Amino acid sequence: MPLPPLLQLANVTIRFGGLTAVSEVSATVNERELVGLIGPNGAGKTTLFNMVTGVYQPTEGEIRFAGEPTAGLKPFAITQRGIARTFQNIRLFPSLTVFDNVRVAFHLHLAHDAVHSLTRGPKFQREEVELRERTRELLSIFSLERVQDEPAKSLPYGDQRRLEIIRALATRPKLLLLDEPAAGMNPAEKVELMKLIQFIQEKFQLAILLVEHDMKVVMGICQRIHVLEYGRKIAEGTPAEIRANPAVIAAYLGKEHA
Amino acid sequence: MPPKSQLYLFAALLVAAVASAFSGRMDPYFLDVALGVGISLVLAASLNLINGFTGQFSLGHAGFMAVGAYTSAMVTTVLGPQLGASAAVLQWAVFPASLILGGLLAALAGLAVGAPSLRLKGDYLAIVTLGFGEIIRVILQNVEAVGGARGLVGVPNYTNLFWTFGGAAVTVYVVWGLLNSTYGRGFLAVADDEVAAEAMGLNTTRYKITAFAVGSFFAGVAGGLYAHLKGYLNPSGFDFNKSIEIVVMVILGGMGKHVGVLIAAVLLTVLTEVLRKFGDYRMILYSVLLIVLMLTRPQGLFTWPLWKRKAA
Numbered sequence: 001m002p003l004p005p006l007l008q009l010a011n012v013t014i015r016f017g018g019l020t021a022v023s024e025v026s027a028t029v030n031e032r033e034l035v036g037l038i039g040p041n042g043a044g045k046t047t048l049f050n051m052v053t054g055v056y057q058p059t060e061g062e063i064r065f066a067g068e069p070t071a072g073l074k075p076f077a078i079t080q081r082g083i084a085r086t087f088q089n090i091r092l093f094p095s096l097t098v099f100d101n102v103r104v105a106f107h108l109h110l111a112h113d114a115v116h117s118l119t120r121g122p123k124f125q126r127e128e129v130e131l132r133e134r135t136r137e138l139l140s141i142f143s144l145e146r147v148q149d150e151p152a153k154s155l156p157y158g159d160q161r162r163l164e165i166i167r168a169l170a171t172r173p174k175l176l177l178l179d180e181p182a183a184g185m186n187p188a189e190k191v192e193l194m195k196l197i198q199f200i201q202e203k204f205q206l207a208i209l210l211v212e213h214d215m216k217v218v219m220g221i222c223q224r225i226h227v228l229e230y231g232r233k234i235a236e237g238t239p240a241e242i243r244a245n246p247a248v249i250a251a252y253l254g255k256e257h258a
Numbered sequence: 259m260p261p262k263s264q265l266y267l268f269a270a271l272l273v274a275a276v277a278s279a280f281s282g283r284m285d286p287y288f289l290d291v292a293l294g295v296g297i298s299l300v301l302a303a304s305l306n307l308i309n310g311f312t313g314q315f316s317l318g319h320a321g322f323m324a325v326g327a328y329t330s331a332m333v334t335t336v337l338g339p340q341l342g343a344s345a346a347v348l349q350w351a352v353f354p355a356s357l358i359l360g361g362l363l364a365a366l367a368g369l370a371v372g373a374p375s376l377r378l379k380g381d382y383l384a385i386v387t388l389g390f391g392e393i394i395r396v397i398l399q400n401v402e403a404v405g406g407a408r409g410l411v412g413v414p415n416y417t418n419l420f421w422t423f424g425g426a427a428v429t430v431y432v433v434w435g436l437l438n439s440t441y442g443r444g445f446l447a448v449a450d451d452e453v454a455a456e457a458m459g460l461n462t463t464r465y466k467i468t469a470f471a472v473g474s475f476f477a478g479v480a481g482g483l484y485a486h487l488k489g490y491l492n493p494s495g496f497d498f499n500k501s502i503e504i505v506v507m508v509i510l511g512g513m514g515k516h517v518g519v520l521i522a523a524v525l526l527t528v529l530t531e532v533l534r535k536f537g538d539y540r541m542i543l544y545s546v547l548l549i550v551l552m553l554t555r556p557q558g559l560f561t562w563p564l565w566k567r568k569a570a
């Protein structure tokens with residue numbers, strides 16, 4: 001029997017008052033798979049992320065992660081199980097330094113707690129030194145160690161997006177949800193970022209679900225793609241299949257090509 | 259070799275002990291003000307953990323202080339004499355134990371108020387804690403066993419420079435220590451962005467409750483010190499104005515700045531003393547000064563780069 005998919009959505013629906021933002025969506029992401037999630041503005045992509053990460057509870061349907069249902073879990077408990085995310089509208093800890101933004105995300109794997117912070121024994125100190133090392137290692141992926149002591153809010157926009165990805169990696173996820181990580185970047189920066197996303201996927205053996213509007217980018221790196229429109233899933237397949245899918249062309253590409 | 263921060267704590271305790279030994283030669287008025295300043299340091303540093311570093315808005319610090327004050331005073335006035343212990347034992351063993359007990363009960367009260375209400379945001383939490391403070395005051399006013407509205411008299415004057423500034427040093431150490439670790443950066447993260455903090459695996463409710471309990475504990479300790487400084491307790495001493503006074507120290511000190519808040523605590527306590535000779539005009543002058551300060555330095559009085567948070 002094959003392994004169950006890492007992430008499995010079954011007929012997931014969420015309503016906000018009269019508005020059905022996501023409607024009966026079923027989808028999967030397998031271990032170490034890079035999957036794209038595309039769809040026009042307002043299609044429900046971010047809302048889907050918010051349900052997977054426990055910010056919203058689905059009105060109907062079920063979400064399973066590594067075979068276990070996630071219903072009722074608070075966001076931190078879902079992160080604990082191995083899902084990390086970035087936010088479409090960047091949510092760093094603005095007053096914390098770049099370094100501390102990453103360091104604090106090691107939280108789930110700390111051996112020390114409040115009491116050790118006061119006793120500050122040798123074990124505590126050793127762990128802090130080690131965490132400092134690991135934080136620098138992560139920062140170096142995006143060459144951010146040179147600005148590690150700056151407050152996160154002072155970084156240029158693109159670096160803030162990169163820092164958010166690094167911060168998510170510090171939680172040691174199995175699945176990483178990236179909500180338009182390349183938004184606001186120029187084409188060259190985008191290409192660069194996508195290379196790095198592929199790099200971290202391999203290095204950390206991650207599954208990644210990527211929301212990105214630039215079709216060329218998504219088609220270029222994703223193994224599979226899910227397409228949403230008005231909260232419904234209208235297609236799923238390899239980049240080649242999606243490119244040839246008439247519903248997708250009408251819904252998504254149609255806007256530009258019709 | 260213990261870490262530097264613990265050496266500082268030890269040094270501070272030593273200085274407090276030496277100063278205390280010489281307190282007999284100090285001007286009694288000066289000593290009285292100094293002790294008041296020390297208690298303000300405990301109050302301001304502990305509220306800074308809740309309101310400054312963790313970004314909550316508690317208006318109930320005087321209420322937690324009252325819990326500690328009455329608990330500690332009951333221990334030394336009722337229980338103390340029954341023990342038949344010597345004066346030295348009372349001041350150096352029973353009194354500190356009563357401070358800790360007062361702190362623990364205040365922390366418990368903090369948990370009772372905090373656990374259900376920390377889900378509330380900003381203004382709502384302020385209202386709940388404000389209500390709590392008032393409830394405590396009204397209860398104290400009506401319980402005859404603790405003196406009711408007349409207050410509790412005959413509390414022994416055990417509070418000295420050592421206990422006060424030792425207590426302040428421990429408070430500052432605890433707040434500083436809690437924040438200066440990878441774990442402790444979580445408090446600041448919660449203050450910055452709760453949604454992001456949860457997404458990074460931080461149990462934000464747990465952090466807020468911890469800040470609330472630790473902050474309330476030291477408010478309780480400050481209450482015990484206050485009781486044994488004044489020698490009497492009156493419920494009206496722990497009213498809304500007292501909570502506001504502490505909140506103002508934290509705001510003027512620059513919300514979540516260690517040193518700034520301590521300086522503000524010293525200045526405002528001394529200022530209250532100085533203004534005393536203006537009698538009833540005191541509150542007006544105090545308020546006008548506050549308004550001017552808030553308008554001219556809304557970011558806090560003491561926020562220049564010298565005390566900027568470092569990556570540690």
Ligand SMILES: Nc1ncnc2c1ncn2[C@@H]1O[C@H](COP(=O)(O)OP(=O)(O)OP(=O)(O)O)[C@@H](O)[C@H]1O
Nearest residue numbers: 016019021039040041042043044045046047048088
């Ligand atoms: N908390 C909420 N309350 C009410 N409506 C909401 C809420 N969150 C999302 N929506 C609605 O759900 C729909 C889907 O929004 P969502 O943000 O998921 O779209 P999206 O696919 O991420 O779009 P974009 O590409 O612009 O980011 C929109 O109509 C939005 O207004």
Ligand SMILES: [Mg+2]
Nearest residue numbers: 045046047088
């Ligand atoms: Mg979106």
